[in-house]
Amino acid sequence: MNAIMNFMRRNYKVLLVVAALSVALWSFIPRGNKNDPEKDKLLLELLAFVINKGHYAPKDIDDNFSKIVYKDYLTALDPSKRFFLQSDIDEFSKYETLVDDAIRNKDLTFFDLTYNRLMQRMEESKAYYKDILAKPFDYNVDESFNIDYDKMPYAKSTAELKEKWRKQIKLSTLSSLSDRLKLQEDKAKGIKEEPVADEESDDTEPAPKTTAADEAPKTFEQLEKETRENSLKSLNEYFGFIKDLNREDYFSVFVNTIAETFDPHTSYFAPEDKDKFDMSISGKFDGIGARLQKKNDFTEITELISGGPAWRGKELEPGDVVLKVGQGKEEPVDVVGMRIDDVVKKIKGPKGTEVRLTVKKVDGSMKVISIIRDVVEIEETYAKSSIVKKDGKLYGVIYLPKFYIDFENKDSRDAAKDVALEIDRLKKQGIQGLVFDVRDNGGGSLRTVVDIAGLFIDQGPIVQVKSTGKNKEVLPDNDSKVQWDGPLVVMVNNFSASASEILAAAIQDYKRGVIIGSKQSYGKGTVQNVIDLNQFVRNSATGDLGALKTTTQKFYRINGGSTQLKGVASDVEMPDKYTYIEVGERDSENAMPWDKIDPANYNVWDRQPNFEKAIANSKKRVAQSQQFRLIDENAQWLGKRKDENDYSLNIDKFRKEQENIKAENKKYKAIGEYKTNLEFTSLPYETAQMEKDEVLKEKRKRWHESLAKDAYVEEALNVLSDLQDSGSKPTVNLKKREKLVKS
Template sequence: MNKILALALLVTCTLQAQNNVKACSTFSKINDILQKRHFKPKPVDDSLSVYVFNTVMEELDENKTLFLQQEYDKLAVHKYKIDDYVLAGNDCSFFSDFISAYKSALQRNRDFVLEISKEPLPYTTKDTIYYSKKNYPFHTDAQRIKKFLRKKITYDILEDVAKISKNRDSLSTHIEALGKISKQKIFDTYLCKLDNQLSPSEGFDSSVYNLFFSTFCNYFDPHSTYFNYNEKASFVSSISTDNYSLGLYVSQNEKEEIIVEELVPGGPAYRTEKIDKGDQLIKLAANNTEYTVSCTSLEAITEIVSSDSYKQVQLTLRKKDGTIYSVSLEKIIMKVDDHSVYSFVLSDKDPVGYIKIPSFYTAFDNESNRGCADDVAKEVAKLKKDNIKGLIIDLQYNGGGSMDEVIRMAGMFINFGPIAIVTDKNKSYNVVKDYNRGMLYNGPMVVLVNGFTASASEFFAGVMQDYNRALIAGTTTLGKATMQTILPLEENNDEDFVKVTLDKFYRVTGKSSQYVGIVPDVKLPAFFDNLFPRESSMPTAIKNDSISFNVSFTKMPDTKNTEVIAQSKARTGKNTDFELINTINAQIYKLYDSNKQPLLITFKNVFTDVHSMDSIWKDISAAAEKQQDFSIKNTSYADDTLKYDEYGKSANEFRMKAAKIDVYIKEAINILNDINHYKNQ
């Protein structure tokens, strides 16, 4: 038996040594590409080592409830040496230390959870959970980790019970029975998560390698990253195609909860009239199997939601106010154009056009061989036939897309001239120009943006602002003015890829929106705006700068912009919708900026904590559903075509409703009315 065990250990060690050699080679190749192709390559030195080490450790053990101080100290011998390992390219045995320590710590926590599951857990305790933004040290005694896990599990059980209902007295009466059910669920979740961490789909060793590779790339900038084959395929397949769908998209929030990110108009989820954006997904049931979301990977959930292998799916969800509900959905073939450009005619006085651009897609990823710019041109033509007196271009939540499309589109709204300046790592400057004289539309324009407006969308907004072609309204944009491409590590290698930042864009003024974003001419408050992650919040983001590069361009004349902006500021200062946003934000920011008070773990305290935000969410939901006082209708062309398109009708109704409750669209109409007022004087 001892000989068999020794042989097994030898085989395992040999295999890991071989994997480390391969990982070392991959590391070197990643660095080679980044040094040769990255817009702003960084030296591989101690600063890189510290960043990679600290980021990896935080990713593995963010709350310091996994590793002991002595285990951290053993790994910390590599803190200033990772750069040496990469440059040498022949010794990556350090990976074994991280793999071994991480696996051992996970297994220890799993054993602790099993032990706690067999112990009595009173629902009224003298334990207290402390919340702090301070960086606490690692524990030196494993039993302290177990004690923390026991407290956290007890809280999670009470929290789960508290979310069942808003009636505390009723829940308290049945706390033992409800707690027993929740206890089983919480322990199953903890063990499931740990099992997933111990047995990830790509293999345990590979998961650690991939984390190091991606973190290494992120040191150069937050948009450069490593892809293995599956990750690259998933990234590329995110381009829309016709397939079976529930008509919803899901994402993971900062609490690692799976939430509904978006509903597709006309899809099965939308037709229930129950599911809302932001609802939390709790359970899925498909093909006679039930999946608890809290211990199922986002990849697996996305597969169930998107794959045609699961035709019928039952979802259990929780709304922000705590209401739990279930829906049964059957997938249908969804059209590719659910993210396409669309338009309406709006009015509370003179008719104005409204064009929503969800993303800057290109003909390559659209089966109808239409790109975004062509679609915008067609919508403008439709709107002009309806005699619009102004145009709103809505880029809220538009994360970017094809630069070719946005360059073509920007040219449609200026007479002619330079649009941007592009530079690479060699400081080779290329002026991007619009050579086509004339404008597709020459009336007044407002461009709506927010903190999720990024990349190509910021490019367009910047051009319109620099040419004085449109007033930009909303909140400061993300701040990404760089372009990436995906490269294989070497020829004929279909396993390893790097998404690398190649170029940086500058505005025709020589300024850049990189890091700082597009600052709107008309600033409008938005819920949680200060808490949204922007480029400036990313520690390795490429910083902002300007260049002295003279290009000649002709601005549009200033049609009383100063007066129009002042009027908007005065108007929004008295607007009850914007006042509510500012009031709620003040409450949220105060809670976020201060340390939360220690919480004694009793059901009464946990219930109060769980429901403390109910009234705020109720106010936010009411504000989000409030209809604005302007009219909305289809273009004359759309009215004719929608008569025979049931899917189109459903999608159109959803889009109309979304526009009608958008306070920013209402203010954009007001701005256009003010511009026209001054123009007609």
């Protein structure tokens, strides 16, 4: 742990250097209001300055840089090319090589031009879709629409743009109409509609209540009208969301495009985005514990977070509409029509303070609900475990969604402490092998991953980190205690990134456990620091400037290789739906390159005699598995389908195409119906909690059901079985037994 803290102290100098050099900026004290050009200019200046001084590999801000920003920014503003005209692009084009000059000179001309033009085009487009949806479509016309927006040209005229809108909307309504016609035809044939199943569970949506009018067959004209009405409602909601965005939001898009041109993980956080980032990395926040959703001008409660103040109070309910928000004894503020981000700001607040919500209940009654804010923990963020018996042996499964930590409070829970605790609980149940699942885990704290990897080895290096112009630093586990020394499998997929890759790489290099999953993990081999931009400007009247997350270091495996781009290759490669689709860091245009450095000194784990045999056996099983063969066939089909962008807008041809796709899809239906016949259960402490918490009980039920259908988890358990040394049991290193966590 001392090594980690020393490392953090040494590298804090990166921030101190930036802070020291920023004295020159302190003399610039802007004045302004919310949409303040002076604040925008200051952000441009700070962005260029901080990245130039703090980024691992800063790029020259020149004409080539300008061209990349120009292209990506316009794509971000209008990705489907349904707002700007070619004449707009022609007008913008003179700035293609001038964005670098605009950054240096703090010139907002290009941004102002694009922002004002976008607002104009969006306002004009409202009339387009309303006019298009006012009359029926002719689905007998033989025409088509290509949805490859990258290759699609901008419309040359307003008439051409309206035609593009017409085809886009027609494709959407045609898809909906086809579904409605199929449903009605199936009913006439006595074929019942298949329930809509959650992809991760067996739970199905309850069938909606139907009336006699609903049961009666509808004419084509009635169904066609319904699809247009639904499309109109959706577009109205979309433009309602657009209306909530202000100039600051669009300027954040511009600033972020500049930042991400350096690399995909350098980005600007507006103040509210910084709060969301802090919440995501710690898994908690101060508030009432409710999830909100905007519906037209109203803010609706969609979910209460289990264990939070609102959940404990039992007065606020999903479906309640928030009309007013009051702080303590202050006069409540009307929030109808307010941006949802602004409503959230008013509801959240420091622990121990009171907020009063005036809500309209589902039954139409009005009620004022007083809630005392508290720390709310987002349960989905945290590690969870389960036990399962297979072939007479008991195994444990730990799922870690992210490497969370509270940087403000070292005594708070973090991923390393929680994982160590779950391992301890699993050992008390007598498990003989452990599956550690970091699939879809995008990373998190560097400190916690070093601590977690250390739970599985005696002691030694975990990861190497390098800053520009400095010697590498080795981050070790110096504690000889091993929290778990039995058979270990680490599960990864294409979206296991950053800290997940550090863990998988360390376990693989030590040959401590078997890595199974996708061909390779995500491929993010860089470290970011979040720099508060407010520290560089004193006495500013601009308000909160937000923060910049910038890449300051690269990390390397202890064998010297980088996970950048290449990720971690699984010991046992298992097909999935993304096998033939480029995803991950290698799919990013501005990604940093792969390289390598000298390896660290480490000793391979020598207490797993069946290691190579277990890998070989697993590869054979995967190759012979009918389920994995089917998954691979489906992946090949999806790989081909991703390039098919042309859709007929003729109803007969469209329905024929969809029938062919559905027929092909039926071949792969068995993938979702697969069952392992294994039973996963919670540990005793959690079973007791579920007796008092129905929400937690339902969440665990869904998770256990998804595990029981997961062929990847089943194979992980098979590998654990192969890793068992005949006749031996995992041992527990009793050295420093009282020390549960290495940090």
